[in-house]
Amino acid sequence: MSTETKTTTETPAEMGERGLIDRFRASPFVSRLLSNRLALAGIAIIVAMVVIAIYARLFIDLEVISQSQLGTNPNRAAPSVEYLFGTDGQARSLLPRVAYGAWYAMLFGTVTVAASTALGVGLGIIAAYYGDVTDNVIMRTMDVLLAFPSLLLALALVAIFPDELGLWRAVAALTLVYTPRFARVVRGAALTVLENEYIDATVALGAADPRVLVRHVLPNCLAPITVQSTLNFGLAIIDLAALSFLGFGAEAGTPSWGLMLSNGVSQGLLTGIWWWSFFPGLFLALTVLGFNLLGDGMRDALDPRMREAVD
Amino acid sequence: MISTRFVLKRLLLLVPVLVGVASLVFSILHLSPGDPALTIAGERASEEFVRQVEESLGLNDPIWVQYGRFLADAAQFQFGESFIIQRNTTVREVLANKLPVTLELALYGQLIGISLGIPLGILSAVKQDSITDHLTRIGALAGISVPIFWSGPLLILLFAQVLGLLPTSGRISVLYNVEAIRVTGLVTIDTLIAGELDMFVSAVRHMILPASVIGVYSMALISRMMRSSMLEVIRQDYMRTARAKGQGSKITVLKHGFRNAMIPVITVIGIQFGGLLGGAVLTETVFAIGGIGTLLVEAIKVGDYPIVQGTVLTFAFLFTLVNLGVDITYSILDPRIEQ
Numbered sequence: 001m002s003t004e005t006k007t008t009t010e011t012p013a014e015m016g017e018r019g020l021i022d023r024f025r026a027s028p029f030v031s032r033l034l035s036n037r038l039a040l041a042g043i044a045i046i047v048a049m050v051v052i053a054i055y056a057r058l059f060i061d062l063e064v065i066s067q068s069q070l071g072t073n074p075n076r077a078a079p080s081v082e083y084l085f086g087t088d089g090q091a092r093s094l095l096p097r098v099a100y101g102a103w104y105a106m107l108f109g110t111v112t113v114a115a116s117t118a119l120g121v122g123l124g125i126i127a128a129y130y131g132d133v134t135d136n137v138i139m140r141t142m143d144v145l146l147a148f149p150s151l152l153l154a155l156a157l158v159a160i161f162p163d164e165l166g167l168w169r170a171v172a173a174l175t176l177v178y179t180p181r182f183a184r185v186v187r188g189a190a191l192t193v194l195e196n197e198y199i200d201a202t203v204a205l206g207a208a209d210p211r212v213l214v215r216h217v218l219p220n221c222l223a224p225i226t227v228q229s230t231l232n233f234g235l236a237i238i239d240l241a242a243l244s245f246l247g248f249g250a251e252a253g254t255p256s257w258g259l260m261l262s263n264g265v266s267q268g269l270l271t272g273i274w275w276w277s278f279f280p281g282l283f284l285a286l287t288v289l290g291f292n293l294l295g296d297g298m299r300d301a302l303d304p305r306m307r308e309a310v311d
Numbered sequence: 312m313i314s315t316r317f318v319l320k321r322l323l324l325l326v327p328v329l330v331g332v333a334s335l336v337f338s339i340l341h342l343s344p345g346d347p348a349l350t351i352a353g354e355r356a357s358e359e360f361v362r363q364v365e366e367s368l369g370l371n372d373p374i375w376v377q378y379g380r381f382l383a384d385a386a387q388f389q390f391g392e393s394f395i396i397q398r399n400t401t402v403r404e405v406l407a408n409k410l411p412v413t414l415e416l417a418l419y420g421q422l423i424g425i426s427l428g429i430p431l432g433i434l435s436a437v438k439q440d441s442i443t444d445h446l447t448r449i450g451a452l453a454g455i456s457v458p459i460f461w462s463g464p465l466l467i468l469l470f471a472q473v474l475g476l477l478p479t480s481g482r483i484s485v486l487y488n489v490e491a492i493r494v495t496g497l498v499t500i501d502t503l504i505a506g507e508l509d510m511f512v513s514a515v516r517h518m519i520l521p522a523s524v525i526g527v528y529s530m531a532l533i534s535r536m537m538r539s540s541m542l543e544v545i546r547q548d549y550m551r552t553a554r555a556k557g558q559g560s561k562i563t564v565l566k567h568g569f570r571n572a573m574i575p576v577i578t579v580i581g582i583q584f585g586g587l588l589g590g591a592v593l594t595e596t597v598f599a600i601g602g603i604g605t606l607l608v609e610a611i612k613v614g615d616y617p618i619v620q621g622t623v624l625t626f627a628f629l630f631t632l633v634n635l636g637v638d639i640t641y642s643i644l645d646p647r648i649e650q
Contacts, residue, residue: 038449140327141331143328144331144332144335145335147328147627147631148332148627149584149585149586149588149626150585150589151592152592152607152623152626152627155592155607155608158611159339159343159611160339160342160343160344241458242593245460246592246596247608265460265463269464269468272468272472274465277461278465281458281461281465284458285453289452289457292455292456293452296452
């Protein structure tokens with residue numbers, strides 16, 4: 001009875017929303033994904049990291065955790081109840097710094113993936129739709145970018161941008177490095193979509209190119225784009241940390257995981273101070289593992305052939 | 312079995328890619344904010360001297376003249392002399408010295424990756440959904456998620472600091488002079504050629520940790536690909552036929568399945584070689600090994616442009632060559648690809 005009254009009071013907008021959620025749940029992709037325990041573990045890790053990142057951004061004062069605490073805290077203290085992750089060479093507690101690192105990883109990782117996805121999707125769709133010279137120019141340029149080992153190309157590209165940009169130059173370099181992967185995936189998917197008759201019909205009805213691309217081609221390429229983005233997220237977070245680790249990312253003093261690891265290796269290793277490397281690296285590895293678990297699960301859910309092999 | 316025409320065609324296709332690669336490197340360096348002439352002359356040099364240096368480097372020529380000269384030089388692998396890192400030494404010499412170091416590391420890493428990754432992948436596929444399979448898959452996923460600059464330090468702390476079993480840095484004990492016995496530049500080979508067993512043992516002990524760090528990553532990628540490729544092959548009709556003929560399942564898997572399942576795995580090995588080179592930069596930094604990885608990082612930091620050009624192009628060239636090798640191996644395994 002009560003449910004009946006509830007449904008009748010729903011606004012059309014709410015009903016539309018409910019319909020969307022139901023459709024989401026009913027999709028074979030989502031149900032396959034949610035029945036994959038490893039993918040669920042991945043989602044759990046990512047959610048935990050996002051919560052830590054947002055908490056750190058809201059409640060941890062960046063200035064306080066960046067200041068030297070010499071004289072106040074014990075210097076280079078091993079992990080204890082009071083300093084769970086120990087303290088660093090300036091007596092700063094590592095716990096809030098490592099937590100803040102999650103914010104940096106998520107923020108810069110998201111920007112990198114979003115920018116390379118947008119750029120790659122645009123180029124890929126344009127290459128597929130216009131074909132001929134446009135296709136050749138775009139894809140051969142992508143080939144050149146793909147001819148470099150990715151981290152090395154990023155290293156070379158970072159040099160173009162001024163030092164003051166800090167982590168943003170790493171973001172810019174990696175965006176260019178990842179773009180070709182998206183362009184390739186999307187071009188392939190778009191070519192398949194373009195073979196459908198409804199595309200010819202839309203064009204015949206006089207739809208303008210942008211409309212065909214955005215309304216009809218793009219939505220049908222979303223699945224491979226999402227999988228590629230998720231898998232790339234983990235990579236972006238590792239590569240951003242790697243660039244900081246090598247000295248081409250975050251500015252000195254920034255609580256980024258890569259920088260903390262660099263400090264742990266250059267100063268903590270030979271003195272046996274394991275906690276300088278251990279905790280930032282653990283968080284970094286866990287985050288990347290989360291995205292890889294989810295990405296793998298998504299790929300399996302999208303391409304059920306692998307699953308059918310089991311049955 | 313494999314036609315010369317196919318190889319020639321592939322080689323020809325490489326030319327535009329390599330020209331593109333060289334052009335990209337040229338533009339990157341010209342977009343960089345640093346001033347090469349000022350870097351060489353030093354901050355306090357007189358303006359006149361800086362102009363002289365500019366003149367000698369040809370920096371006053373129009374950009375397209377510089378570009379043409381760069382392409383011609385790059386084709387002959389001439390990048391001039393190092394500005395800062397090793398003054399008065401040609402980039403060629405510097406690279407000849409450092410490249411074997413990186414190659415040796417990548418080679419052993421790849422060896423570990425292939426020799427463990429392939430059997431693990433097959434085992435995982437054949438025993439699908441067993442405990443072994445689950446452990447291998449989770450292990451492989453962890454392997455690609457753990458950054459080299461974390462696993463490296465942890466291994467150093469464990470094996471070198473706590474257990475005191477292995478050395479932490481460098482390629483060989485400082486007591487030995489490897490330059491005196493240099494033949495190939497690969498220490499594990501040179502020490503054997505010279506018959507210096509003590510030195511060989513030292514070189515191998517230094518290689519274990521860095522090669523394992525790189526190897527684990529490569530093993531993880533290879534075993535994942537091997538597993539899914541093997542699973543796909545096992546389902547094919549010819550495999551069922553072979554089993555129906557009464558062949559033992561082990562023979563079927565190895566004889567009919569392996570060769571076909573290897574095709575995508577070889578692609579991964581090739582693609583992953585690029586990751587291996589990137590990994591070498593990080594590994595060399597962690598283990599203080601002076602290869603072209605650490606050279607590139609230093610050159611970018613101090614603005615030694617000739618070295619940056621030379622190293623980046625060498626890396627890209629190596630990577631492209633490996634991919635060519637992959638294409639050719641491909642066509643040997645599956646002659647249909649040639650068409």
